[in-house]
Amino acid sequence: xxxxxxLKVDMYEEKSRSKALKTAVSAEGVLSVALDEKDKxxxxxxxxxxxxYELVTSLRKKNTRVEMxxxxxxxSEKKEEKKPVxxxxxxxxxNLPQPIVYPLPAVSNYGYNSDPCSIM
Numbered sequence: 398x399x400x401x402x403x404l405k406v407d408m409y410e411e412k413s414r415s416k417a418l419k420t421a422v423s424a425e426g427v428l429s430v431a432l433d434e435k436d437k438x439x440x441x442x443x444x445x446x447x448x449x450y451e452l453v454t455s456l457r458k459k460n461t462r463v464e465m466x467x468x469x470x471x472x473s474e475k476k477e478e479k480k481p482v483x484x485x486x487x488x489x490x491x492n493l494p495q496p497i498v499y500p501l502p503a504v505s506n507y508g509y510n511s512d513p514c515s516i517m
Contacts, residue, residue, distance in 0.1 A: 399471040402442040402449050403433070407462035420459045424452045443471060 404421075408414040414432075421430045421440055426447030433439035442452065449468050456463045 399443060399445050400447060400468060401471045402452070402468050403466040404440045404442065404453065404456065405438060405464040405466055406440055406456060406460055408438055413460060416459050417456060420456055421452065424455060
């Protein structure tokens with residue numbers, strides 16, 4: 398079962414942002430970590446069977462301030478199955494012209510002498 402966790406992290410520099418992202422990715426059960434599109438100080442963590450408490454405590458050890466805003470279950474989107482396109486089968490029709498294949502004559506060495514030495 399997938400869960401979505403939104404954390405507000407005090408990220409004031411690029412270094413603290415990358416440290417928070419590395420810490421979140423290294424947690425057990427985390428599938429993806431991203432910054433929120435609207436507010437860059439929020440981390441959106443998606444994972445399966447992840448422990449939110451351990452994730453928050455490990456982030457608090459690395460960063461100064463972490464608040465958990467939401468923890469919710471992600472509903473899976475049902476994808477519509479694409480129906481295969483019906484293809485017309487090839488039908489032999491006796492009135493239509495059919496391709497003619499002629500056999501090639503068997504020629505050894507293309508008319509050259511069978512002696513492999515070409516000097517003499």
